[in-house]
Amino acid sequence: MRPHTVGERRCVPPRHRLECNDGRVNRAGDRPELSTTTWLDRIFWAVLVLKGLDGVLELVGGILLLAVSPERISAIARILTQHELSEDPNDLIATNLLRLTNGLGASATLFGAAYLLLHGLVKVVLVWAVLRDRLWAYPWMIGFLVVFVGYQAYQLVLDFSWWLLLLTVFDIVMVVLTWREYGIHRARRRGQNSFSGTPPGT
Secondary structure, eight states, X not given: OXXXXXTTEEEEOOTTSOEETTSOBSXXXXXXXXXXXXXXXXXXXXXXXXXXXXXXXXXXXXXXXXXXXXXXXXHXXXXXXXXXXXXXXXXXXXXXXXXHHHTOOXXXXXXXXXXXXXXXXXXHHHHHHHHTTOTTHHHXXXXXXXXXXXHHHHHHHHSOOHHHHHHHHHHHHHHXXXXXXXXXXXXXXXXXXXXXXXXXXX
């Protein structure tokens, strides 16, 4: 591949960006190559993809809650837990699932569907924007996660659950990693703007 000459520097375009011998990148918006990423970066992108998949599942769950009646949901739960309860009548997951579905009413189902749809939609949109390297999405993602960490912490005080505790810890780790990535991308964007002569924020 023929190198490009920029002033006194010679730049080789790997894939779809120009990278010069001084380590600068000419095009804004490109993510670092895999060889320049750290293990924390890889963890961040893996967790981000998991968040996106979780958002898709929440959207599916919200649609199902709107499409299926509470009675039907309760009947499905009984079928799914019948074998497990026949072996262990005190099975924690099966008994809690039955208790949850038996207490579903029309208003509770509607609230659950609205919560899942809103939560899932916001999560999918923000994950998509971060994956597309939209800088504005990082603070929105952080704020979104902080709000739900606070809500989950409140729920833990009212009714402790190991599952909810793990979810809260997972979200806290995600906040820290997102903040770190946001700082890296802001610094890189400022460097690119100063290199190209573009004023910051444009």
